Amino acid sequence: MKTFIRKRAVASGLSLIGLIVLVFFLSRLTGDPTSLYLPVDASLESREQFREIHGLNDPILVQFFHYARDVLSLDFGDSIRKARPALQVVLEAFSWTLTLAAVTMLLVTVAAIIFGALAASRVGGVFDRIATFFSLIGASAPDFWIAIVAIVFFSVYLGWVPTSGTGTVWHWILPVAVLFIRPFGLILQVVRGSMISSLSSAYVKTARAKGVGPRPIIFVHALRNAMLPVITVIGDQAAGMLNGAVVVETIFGFPGVGKLMIDSILQRDFAVVLASIMVTAMAIFIMNLLIDLSYAVLDPRIRY
Structure with missing residues (x-):
């Protein structure tokens, strides 16, 4: 290890x-x-x-x-625009991005695992077809288009939620919803495929022969063994969300590191640009390392 x-x-x-x-x-x-x-x-x-x-x-x-x-001494210089240490400016913005990504990925993971497992339990059924249809649409739709349509429909036309900002819970609804759609569709499909394979394995058939109920079979026996490829995709999507929330943060005026990076590039604030990339890269490295180490926890056969 x-x-x-x-x-x-x-x-x-x-x-x-x-x-x-x-x-x-x-x-x-x-x-x-x-x-x-x-x-x-x-x-x-x-x-x-x-x-x-x-x-x-x-x-x-x-x-x-x-x-x-x-x-080497963690001194990234000072921001020209804000006359403050660049690392301090980036960490303040990164906390917003990290919170947004954590909330979104928590909702995505729970929803995708539940819906994917239920879809795999009845392959070809009505629920499976509906879940597959919407997940494929979600995985294919571009984030910027969804964000613009969501603002026009829910904020401008219906007036249900604000267009930008972070002042209340209502300000978070559209950014979280837009970031939710793509990873939800991708992870659901991986959960479904992995669960179909796991449910057809010998140990699941043995559990059914012993009289184990369908819910424990799906969410206890089959799900744990189906989680390895799922964790890989979850990690990739989480890392991509940290690195790829630039468009969503810019459209919704969300004060995260993605918007900060774009603003700093346009304003040639070199210290902040470099500090943003370094902090994001380190976060992605740590996240990928934790995901790799979690494989050994889920599957004892894996040893590094």
């Missing part, structure tokens, strides 16, 4: 290094932030002073060396 963790840590560390190098140099290609933060008629002296304060006068390789040295 320790060897496995070390290998994953080394692989993730190399990936993070490559990510830092790539994003650092690509972000510099967006242009000089001086033109965004100073007036058009600012003097040459003011521009040089601004670049000097933010370390933009040095050659690009020198800038990267200074940045890499500071990152």
Whole structure:
């Protein structure tokens, strides 16, 4: 187990290094932030002073060396836009994204497992056909289109929920609902397929021969053995939700790390862009590691 963790840590560390190098140099290609933060008629002296304060006068390789040295001590620099440590700005936004993703994935996981297991228990039945139909639609529909239609219909036309913000529970309904649809459809299909295979196995037939009821067979005997592929998909969707909530957060004005990243790219706030990517990448690495380790808990035959 320790060897496995070390290998994953080394692989993730190399990936993070490559990510830092790539994003650092690509972000510099967006242009000089001086033109965004100073007036058009600012003097040459003011521009040089601004670049000097933010370390933009040095050659690009020198800038990267200074940045890499500071990152080793978890110093990601200061936000040009907010004049605060970039890491602090990102962690505040990331807490919103993490809460949104956690609430959504909890609802998705519970609903997909229940509906997928029930659909697999009666393959070809009415419930199975309805669940499969809606799950395929949900898995195929693009998030941005669903978000726009939801705002137009539920917020503008019906006036049931706000269009943006986070002030009340009502503000969370549309972002959670939009993020819910795609992973729910994907996970339900995986649960259904895995449960169909598990329900046809020998140990389930033995349990039925012993007189075990249908509910314990579905949710105790078959479900646990069907969870390995399901956990993989849940982990992928959760990681994708942390990394891919950019569109939903931007459309709904949700103050998460996705919206922060887009705003920072447009405003050339390089420190915040890099800190956002680093924090998100670390969260995805930790999540994937925990998912891999959970395999051994669910299936004792697996040992790393």
